[in-house]
Amino acid sequence: MGDNPELRAVMKELGLTRPDLVLMVNRELLALGCPGTLTVRTVATWLSGQSRWPQGRIRTALERALKRTPEQLGFIPPYAAQPHVPPEEPVLRRNFLAASAAVALPPAISRGHAVGHSDVDRLTASLKTLTELDDHRGGNGSLEAAALAGANHALSKVECTTSESVQKRLYSLAADYTATAGFSCIDDRRLDSAEHHLETALRLAGLGNDHVTTLRVFNCLSMVGFQRNTPLAALSAARAAQDARATRRDPFLASLAHARTAIAHSTAHDRQAALRCLGRACDALGRADGRERPAWTTFYGPAELAALSAVVHQLLGDSAQSESASHRALAGIPPQFRRNRASATARLALAQLGQHDIEQAADTATGVYALMGADPLPPRLRSLLGDFHRGLITLAPDSPVTREWTDRVHAQGAHQ
The missing domain is CATH 1.10.260 (434 Repressor (Amino-terminal Domain))
Structure with a gap:
């Protein structure tokens, strides 16, 4: 040595x-x-x-x-x-899930090793890496597959310990990995797959007695309802998130649940209920402390609440307030949350378009491509820009701004 x-x-x-x-x-x-x-x-x-x-x-x-x-x-x-080293290349061509479940074992955990809390900590660090990649690039099939591999790996370790607390942590970690896969599918607009993963995550969270991940799953299911344009489903899931035990223990999580419920109410055009929930979200966030929380929660704070407020005001037809909230969001969302910044930028463009400021709106929307660089736009983000494109054509079909934007979209599409 x-x-x-x-x-x-x-x-x-x-x-x-x-x-x-x-x-x-x-x-x-x-x-x-x-x-x-x-x-x-x-x-x-x-x-x-x-x-x-x-x-x-x-x-x-x-x-x-x-x-x-x-x-x-x-x-x-x-x-x-x-x-007799077998060549690696054929292994790399195997089906992703089969390969990950069989061989994606961290160096510190062998098959005969008794799994302890330190091993779970290492697996949790890997999940944090996935979360950071999602924040930067957005959801995609590779991220979904990696998250599912992590969940399978955590579950494969349950039988390697007799400690009830370690077993619960492994179930909880598998739930968090699976919820990450579900969220990736939401961003990728593969909503059937998202629902499947989230239902699995909910079951695993129950086995792990994990109330925070339970809240996360219902929050994501509300997003699925929003994407499907099914207000009742979105509202039911958001209310379940509000009722999760984690919200009674942590005002920070309660704030997130209230904000998601506000979006669900605004989808149903219930102005009073939506604004009331926004107010509760702000109040709860003001009472939040700096305790340690799972990596997936790091996106949320005053700036992200402003971004969610922009969605609510846009759905309620308040374009000026939506624009103001979007500016607050972009002033505070950290650079590493690139996907969220791009989403807030698209919302800002929609708010400006709602006020018939087509030149400024088109210039703002162009910033989405600049933010995401050479990476493909997540389908959820592409859908937002599609809404903007259709709105621009409806508002000013013969404008030079519309023609220039359309040419730019076609050029960007050729490079995606």
Whole structure:
């Protein structure tokens, strides 16, 4: 056992810190259909020589990330593996879910290992990586598959412990992973798949006695109802989120539930109820403290509440108030929540269009493409821009602004 100067040299050459390398490898793991489970601690064992040969999927992801073979990175294959190492490439072509469920195991957990709280913590860190990717790019099939693989992996560990508390945490984590898959499908506008995942997540949350994830699931089901334009379904799910035990324990979560209920009421054109729920959301958020919460909640705060308020006012026909709320949202949504910033920008464009300010509206809507860069627009975001496009054509069909916007949409579509 000894130092690994080759890996140190490559990292120095590329200007990589240990966290940088962890992020790169975890991204490649997600691209391969595996949860991103690499940690800084594991990288430290590589650099110290304590770990001489990374496990299969991580080894493949490391090779892809650094464009070098494991041997070029200073790793030494074990004797038993050298003569008959099966090629990785056929494995990469396997069905994603089968491969993930079978082999996407973090380095610290072997099949004979008694799972404890520290193991659950490592699996939770992988979920945080998925959440960050969703915040940046939006939902897609790859993210959904990676989340389901994480859920399957957590469930596969339930039988590896006799601790009731660890088992409940594993069920809770599987529920959170599955809800993440459901939310990804909402963003991807695959609503039947979303409902299926969310129903599974609700069952797992019950097994884990997880009231926060229960609230999350009902919040997402309300979003499904909104996307389907079924106000009663959206309202029923939103009310279930309001009634979840987590809202009685945490004003922050209560605020989110009230805001979602406000959108459901506005979909049904119940102005008084919608505005009343918005007021409750603001009051509850003002009472929230800084306690630790799951990674999926990090998107929410005063700026996101303003973004949801913009939706409510738009649905109620209050374009000026919707514009004002959208500006507040964009002033506060952090840059890492790129998808949410793009969504708030699209809502701002719709609010400006509702006031017949077509030049400003078209200029604002163009900013959505600038925010998302070369990444494909999530279908939910594309749907918002579709609403804007149809509204612009209806309002000013012969305007040069409309023709220019239409040409821009066609040009962007050719590059998506």
